[in-house]
Amino acid sequence: MIFRVSTxxxxxxxxxxxPAAFPKENLLPVVRSLVTGSVDVLSLVAEDDGKVVGHVAFTICSVGDVSAALLAPLCVDPERHKQGIGTVLVREGFKRLQKRAINQxxxxxxxxxxxxxxxxxxxxxxxxxxxxxxxxxAWQSLSFGTTEDQIEGTLVVPGVWQNPVLWG
Known part of the structure:
Protein backbone atom coordinates (compact mmCIF):
# COMPACT_ATOMS: atom_id res chain seq x y z
CA MET A 1 0.00 0.00 0.00
CA ILE A 2 1.23 3.47 -0.81
CA PHE A 3 0.24 6.79 0.72
CA ARG A 4 0.57 9.75 -1.62
CA VAL A 5 -0.71 13.20 -2.46
CA SER A 6 -4.04 12.97 -4.24
CA THR A 7 -4.53 14.07 -7.84
CA PRO A 19 -21.00 7.91 -0.26
CA ALA A 20 -20.31 4.30 0.74
CA ALA A 21 -18.64 5.37 3.99
CA PHE A 22 -21.01 8.26 4.77
CA PRO A 23 -24.40 7.37 3.24
CA LYS A 24 -26.26 10.03 5.26
CA GLU A 25 -23.87 12.90 4.47
CA ASN A 26 -23.07 14.53 1.15
CA LEU A 27 -19.39 15.36 1.46
CA LEU A 28 -18.72 15.18 -2.28
CA PRO A 29 -18.91 18.96 -2.93
CA VAL A 30 -16.26 19.50 -0.24
CA VAL A 31 -14.10 16.62 -1.49
CA ARG A 32 -14.30 17.81 -5.10
CA SER A 33 -13.33 21.34 -4.10
CA LEU A 34 -10.42 20.18 -1.96
CA VAL A 35 -9.04 17.81 -4.59
CA THR A 36 -9.54 20.00 -7.67
CA GLY A 37 -9.75 23.56 -6.38
CA SER A 38 -7.25 26.23 -5.47
CA VAL A 39 -7.55 25.79 -1.70
CA ASP A 40 -4.26 25.31 0.18
CA VAL A 41 -4.76 21.71 1.25
CA LEU A 42 -2.73 18.61 1.96
CA SER A 43 -4.85 15.87 0.40
CA LEU A 44 -3.58 12.30 0.72
CA VAL A 45 -4.85 8.97 -0.54
CA ALA A 46 -4.12 5.38 0.38
CA GLU A 47 -3.71 3.25 -2.73
CA ASP A 48 -3.60 -0.55 -2.73
CA ASP A 49 -2.89 -2.42 -5.96
CA GLY A 50 -3.83 0.66 -7.98
CA LYS A 51 -7.13 1.19 -6.15
CA VAL A 52 -7.77 4.21 -3.90
CA VAL A 53 -9.06 2.87 -0.57
CA GLY A 54 -8.75 5.92 1.69
CA HIS A 55 -8.46 9.69 1.76
CA VAL A 56 -7.71 12.48 4.20
CA ALA A 57 -7.52 16.24 3.74
CA PHE A 58 -5.86 18.86 5.89
CA THR A 59 -7.02 22.34 4.86
CA ILE A 60 -4.63 25.13 5.75
CA CYS A 61 -6.52 27.78 7.70
CA SER A 62 -5.51 30.57 10.04
CA VAL A 63 -6.05 31.92 13.50
CA GLY A 64 -4.93 35.52 13.37
CA ASP A 65 -1.61 35.43 11.53
CA VAL A 66 -0.81 31.84 12.50
CA SER A 67 -1.45 28.91 10.16
CA ALA A 68 -3.25 25.82 11.39
CA ALA A 69 -4.72 22.79 9.64
CA LEU A 70 -8.31 21.53 9.67
CA LEU A 71 -8.43 17.73 9.43
CA ALA A 72 -11.49 16.91 7.34
CA PRO A 73 -12.70 14.86 5.76
CA LEU A 74 -11.23 11.44 6.51
CA CYS A 75 -12.62 8.40 4.73
CA VAL A 76 -11.75 4.74 4.26
CA ASP A 77 -13.56 2.38 1.90
CA PRO A 78 -16.00 0.46 4.15
CA GLU A 79 -14.64 -2.80 2.75
CA ARG A 80 -11.24 -1.83 4.21
CA HIS A 81 -12.26 -0.62 7.68
CA LYS A 82 -10.37 -1.84 10.76
CA GLN A 83 -7.11 -2.27 8.84
CA GLY A 84 -5.34 0.85 10.13
CA ILE A 85 -5.59 2.73 6.84
CA GLY A 86 -7.17 5.83 8.38
CA THR A 87 -4.58 5.86 11.15
CA VAL A 88 -1.69 5.75 8.68
CA LEU A 89 -3.27 8.47 6.52
CA VAL A 90 -3.64 10.78 9.53
CA ARG A 91 -0.12 10.12 10.82
CA GLU A 92 1.37 10.63 7.35
CA GLY A 93 -0.48 13.94 7.18
CA PHE A 94 0.97 14.98 10.54
CA LYS A 95 4.51 14.32 9.29
CA ARG A 96 3.97 16.35 6.16
CA LEU A 97 2.31 19.22 8.05
CA GLN A 98 5.23 19.44 10.46
CA LYS A 99 7.60 19.76 7.49
CA ARG A 100 5.50 22.77 6.45
CA ALA A 101 5.84 24.26 9.98
CA ILE A 102 2.13 23.79 10.74
CA ASN A 103 2.06 23.30 14.51
CA GLN A 104 -1.64 22.83 15.24
CA ALA A 138 -16.01 17.08 19.46
CA TRP A 139 -14.07 20.26 18.61
CA GLN A 140 -10.50 19.15 19.23
CA SER A 141 -6.92 20.05 18.55
CA LEU A 142 -3.46 18.57 18.53
CA SER A 143 -0.36 20.69 18.89
CA PHE A 144 3.05 19.68 17.60
CA GLY A 145 4.70 22.70 19.21
CA THR A 146 5.32 23.92 22.73
CA THR A 147 2.87 25.68 25.03
CA GLU A 148 4.35 28.98 23.80
CA ASP A 149 3.12 28.05 20.31
CA GLN A 150 -0.52 27.78 21.40
CA ILE A 151 -2.90 29.98 19.46
CA GLU A 152 -6.17 31.61 20.43
CA GLY A 153 -9.06 33.07 18.44
CA THR A 154 -11.50 31.99 15.73
CA LEU A 155 -10.44 29.61 12.99
CA VAL A 156 -10.62 31.36 9.61
CA VAL A 157 -11.47 28.84 6.91
CA PRO A 158 -11.49 29.05 3.10
CA GLY A 159 -14.76 29.27 1.18
CA VAL A 160 -15.26 25.51 0.87
CA TRP A 161 -15.72 25.34 4.67
CA GLN A 162 -17.87 28.48 4.96
CA ASN A 163 -21.14 26.60 5.24
CA PRO A 164 -22.75 26.37 8.70
CA VAL A 165 -24.28 22.99 7.80
CA LEU A 166 -20.80 21.47 7.77
CA TRP A 167 -20.32 22.49 11.39
CA GLY A 168 -23.29 20.73 12.90
Missing part, protein backbone atom coordinates in the same frame (compact mmCIF):
# COMPACT_ATOMS: atom_id res chain seq x y z
CA UNK A 8 -7.56 15.08 -9.87
CA UNK A 9 -7.40 11.57 -11.32
CA UNK A 10 -8.38 10.17 -7.91
CA UNK A 11 -11.70 11.98 -7.87
CA UNK A 12 -13.70 9.15 -9.44
CA UNK A 13 -12.51 6.74 -6.73
CA UNK A 14 -13.27 9.26 -4.00
CA UNK A 15 -16.76 9.77 -5.45
CA UNK A 16 -17.26 6.04 -4.90
CA UNK A 17 -15.89 5.61 -1.38
CA UNK A 18 -17.30 8.73 0.32
CA UNK A 105 -4.33 20.60 13.74
CA UNK A 106 -8.03 20.98 14.52
CA UNK A 107 -10.83 18.50 13.93
CA UNK A 108 -14.57 18.24 14.52
CA UNK A 109 -15.09 14.57 15.24
CA UNK A 110 -15.52 11.70 17.65
CA UNK A 111 -13.22 12.20 20.66
CA UNK A 112 -12.91 8.43 21.10
CA UNK A 113 -11.44 8.09 17.61
CA UNK A 114 -9.31 11.23 17.44
CA UNK A 115 -8.17 10.96 21.06
CA UNK A 116 -5.90 8.08 20.11
CA UNK A 117 -3.83 10.52 18.04
CA UNK A 118 -3.52 12.88 21.00
CA UNK A 119 -6.36 15.27 20.15
CA UNK A 120 -7.97 16.97 23.14
CA UNK A 121 -11.01 19.24 23.49
CA UNK A 122 -10.16 22.71 22.17
CA UNK A 123 -11.34 25.84 23.95
CA UNK A 124 -8.85 28.54 22.87
CA UNK A 125 -9.51 28.24 19.13
CA UNK A 126 -13.16 28.59 18.24
CA UNK A 127 -14.74 26.99 15.16
CA UNK A 128 -15.98 29.41 12.49
CA UNK A 129 -19.64 28.62 13.21
CA UNK A 130 -21.57 27.73 16.36
CA UNK A 131 -21.86 24.03 16.99
CA UNK A 132 -24.87 22.21 18.39
CA UNK A 133 -25.19 22.00 22.14
CA UNK A 134 -23.33 19.01 23.50
CA UNK A 135 -20.72 19.00 20.73
CA UNK A 136 -18.07 21.02 22.60
CA UNK A 137 -15.82 18.00 23.16
Missing amino acids: KGDLQSLERIY VLVLGDPRYYGRFGFVAERAVRPPYPMPEGWAD
Whole structure:
Protein backbone atom coordinates (compact mmCIF):
# COMPACT_ATOMS: atom_id res chain seq x y z
CA MET A 1 0.00 0.00 0.00
CA ILE A 2 1.23 3.47 -0.81
CA PHE A 3 0.24 6.79 0.72
CA ARG A 4 0.57 9.75 -1.62
CA VAL A 5 -0.71 13.20 -2.46
CA SER A 6 -4.04 12.97 -4.24
CA THR A 7 -4.53 14.07 -7.84
CA LYS A 8 -7.56 15.08 -9.87
CA GLY A 9 -7.40 11.57 -11.32
CA ASP A 10 -8.38 10.17 -7.91
CA LEU A 11 -11.70 11.98 -7.87
CA GLN A 12 -13.70 9.15 -9.44
CA SER A 13 -12.51 6.74 -6.73
CA LEU A 14 -13.27 9.26 -4.00
CA GLU A 15 -16.76 9.77 -5.45
CA ARG A 16 -17.26 6.04 -4.90
CA ILE A 17 -15.89 5.61 -1.38
CA TYR A 18 -17.30 8.73 0.32
CA PRO A 19 -21.00 7.91 -0.26
CA ALA A 20 -20.31 4.30 0.74
CA ALA A 21 -18.64 5.37 3.99
CA PHE A 22 -21.01 8.26 4.77
CA PRO A 23 -24.40 7.37 3.24
CA LYS A 24 -26.26 10.03 5.26
CA GLU A 25 -23.87 12.90 4.47
CA ASN A 26 -23.07 14.53 1.15
CA LEU A 27 -19.39 15.36 1.46
CA LEU A 28 -18.72 15.18 -2.28
CA PRO A 29 -18.91 18.96 -2.93
CA VAL A 30 -16.26 19.50 -0.24
CA VAL A 31 -14.10 16.62 -1.49
CA ARG A 32 -14.30 17.81 -5.10
CA SER A 33 -13.33 21.34 -4.10
CA LEU A 34 -10.42 20.18 -1.96
CA VAL A 35 -9.04 17.81 -4.59
CA THR A 36 -9.54 20.00 -7.67
CA GLY A 37 -9.75 23.56 -6.38
CA SER A 38 -7.25 26.23 -5.47
CA VAL A 39 -7.55 25.79 -1.70
CA ASP A 40 -4.26 25.31 0.18
CA VAL A 41 -4.76 21.71 1.25
CA LEU A 42 -2.73 18.61 1.96
CA SER A 43 -4.85 15.87 0.40
CA LEU A 44 -3.58 12.30 0.72
CA VAL A 45 -4.85 8.97 -0.54
CA ALA A 46 -4.12 5.38 0.38
CA GLU A 47 -3.71 3.25 -2.73
CA ASP A 48 -3.60 -0.55 -2.73
CA ASP A 49 -2.89 -2.42 -5.96
CA GLY A 50 -3.83 0.66 -7.98
CA LYS A 51 -7.13 1.19 -6.15
CA VAL A 52 -7.77 4.21 -3.90
CA VAL A 53 -9.06 2.87 -0.57
CA GLY A 54 -8.75 5.92 1.69
CA HIS A 55 -8.46 9.69 1.76
CA VAL A 56 -7.71 12.48 4.20
CA ALA A 57 -7.52 16.24 3.74
CA PHE A 58 -5.86 18.86 5.89
CA THR A 59 -7.02 22.34 4.86
CA ILE A 60 -4.63 25.13 5.75
CA CYS A 61 -6.52 27.78 7.70
CA SER A 62 -5.51 30.57 10.04
CA VAL A 63 -6.05 31.92 13.50
CA GLY A 64 -4.93 35.52 13.37
CA ASP A 65 -1.61 35.43 11.53
CA VAL A 66 -0.81 31.84 12.50
CA SER A 67 -1.45 28.91 10.16
CA ALA A 68 -3.25 25.82 11.39
CA ALA A 69 -4.72 22.79 9.64
CA LEU A 70 -8.31 21.53 9.67
CA LEU A 71 -8.43 17.73 9.43
CA ALA A 72 -11.49 16.91 7.34
CA PRO A 73 -12.70 14.86 5.76
CA LEU A 74 -11.23 11.44 6.51
CA CYS A 75 -12.62 8.40 4.73
CA VAL A 76 -11.75 4.74 4.26
CA ASP A 77 -13.56 2.38 1.90
CA PRO A 78 -16.00 0.46 4.15
CA GLU A 79 -14.64 -2.80 2.75
CA ARG A 80 -11.24 -1.83 4.21
CA HIS A 81 -12.26 -0.62 7.68
CA LYS A 82 -10.37 -1.84 10.76
CA GLN A 83 -7.11 -2.27 8.84
CA GLY A 84 -5.34 0.85 10.13
CA ILE A 85 -5.59 2.73 6.84
CA GLY A 86 -7.17 5.83 8.38
CA THR A 87 -4.58 5.86 11.15
CA VAL A 88 -1.69 5.75 8.68
CA LEU A 89 -3.27 8.47 6.52
CA VAL A 90 -3.64 10.78 9.53
CA ARG A 91 -0.12 10.12 10.82
CA GLU A 92 1.37 10.63 7.35
CA GLY A 93 -0.48 13.94 7.18
CA PHE A 94 0.97 14.98 10.54
CA LYS A 95 4.51 14.32 9.29
CA ARG A 96 3.97 16.35 6.16
CA LEU A 97 2.31 19.22 8.05
CA GLN A 98 5.23 19.44 10.46
CA LYS A 99 7.60 19.76 7.49
CA ARG A 100 5.50 22.77 6.45
CA ALA A 101 5.84 24.26 9.98
CA ILE A 102 2.13 23.79 10.74
CA ASN A 103 2.06 23.30 14.51
CA GLN A 104 -1.64 22.83 15.24
CA VAL A 105 -4.33 20.60 13.74
CA LEU A 106 -8.03 20.98 14.52
CA VAL A 107 -10.83 18.50 13.93
CA LEU A 108 -14.57 18.24 14.52
CA GLY A 109 -15.09 14.57 15.24
CA ASP A 110 -15.52 11.70 17.65
CA PRO A 111 -13.22 12.20 20.66
CA ARG A 112 -12.91 8.43 21.10
CA TYR A 113 -11.44 8.09 17.61
CA TYR A 114 -9.31 11.23 17.44
CA GLY A 115 -8.17 10.96 21.06
CA ARG A 116 -5.90 8.08 20.11
CA PHE A 117 -3.83 10.52 18.04
CA GLY A 118 -3.52 12.88 21.00
CA PHE A 119 -6.36 15.27 20.15
CA VAL A 120 -7.97 16.97 23.14
CA ALA A 121 -11.01 19.24 23.49
CA GLU A 122 -10.16 22.71 22.17
CA ARG A 123 -11.34 25.84 23.95
CA ALA A 124 -8.85 28.54 22.87
CA VAL A 125 -9.51 28.24 19.13
CA ARG A 126 -13.16 28.59 18.24
CA PRO A 127 -14.74 26.99 15.16
CA PRO A 128 -15.98 29.41 12.49
CA TYR A 129 -19.64 28.62 13.21
CA PRO A 130 -21.57 27.73 16.36
CA MET A 131 -21.86 24.03 16.99
CA PRO A 132 -24.87 22.21 18.39
CA GLU A 133 -25.19 22.00 22.14
CA GLY A 134 -23.33 19.01 23.50
CA TRP A 135 -20.72 19.00 20.73
CA ALA A 136 -18.07 21.02 22.60
CA ASP A 137 -15.82 18.00 23.16
CA ALA A 138 -16.01 17.08 19.46
CA TRP A 139 -14.07 20.26 18.61
CA GLN A 140 -10.50 19.15 19.23
CA SER A 141 -6.92 20.05 18.55
CA LEU A 142 -3.46 18.57 18.53
CA SER A 143 -0.36 20.69 18.89
CA PHE A 144 3.05 19.68 17.60
CA GLY A 145 4.70 22.70 19.21
CA THR A 146 5.32 23.92 22.73
CA THR A 147 2.87 25.68 25.03
CA GLU A 148 4.35 28.98 23.80
CA ASP A 149 3.12 28.05 20.31
CA GLN A 150 -0.52 27.78 21.40
CA ILE A 151 -2.90 29.98 19.46
CA GLU A 152 -6.17 31.61 20.43
CA GLY A 153 -9.06 33.07 18.44
CA THR A 154 -11.50 31.99 15.73
CA LEU A 155 -10.44 29.61 12.99
CA VAL A 156 -10.62 31.36 9.61
CA VAL A 157 -11.47 28.84 6.91
CA PRO A 158 -11.49 29.05 3.10
CA GLY A 159 -14.76 29.27 1.18
CA VAL A 160 -15.26 25.51 0.87
CA TRP A 161 -15.72 25.34 4.67
CA GLN A 162 -17.87 28.48 4.96
CA ASN A 163 -21.14 26.60 5.24
CA PRO A 164 -22.75 26.37 8.70
CA VAL A 165 -24.28 22.99 7.80
CA LEU A 166 -20.80 21.47 7.77
CA TRP A 167 -20.32 22.49 11.39
CA GLY A 168 -23.29 20.73 12.90
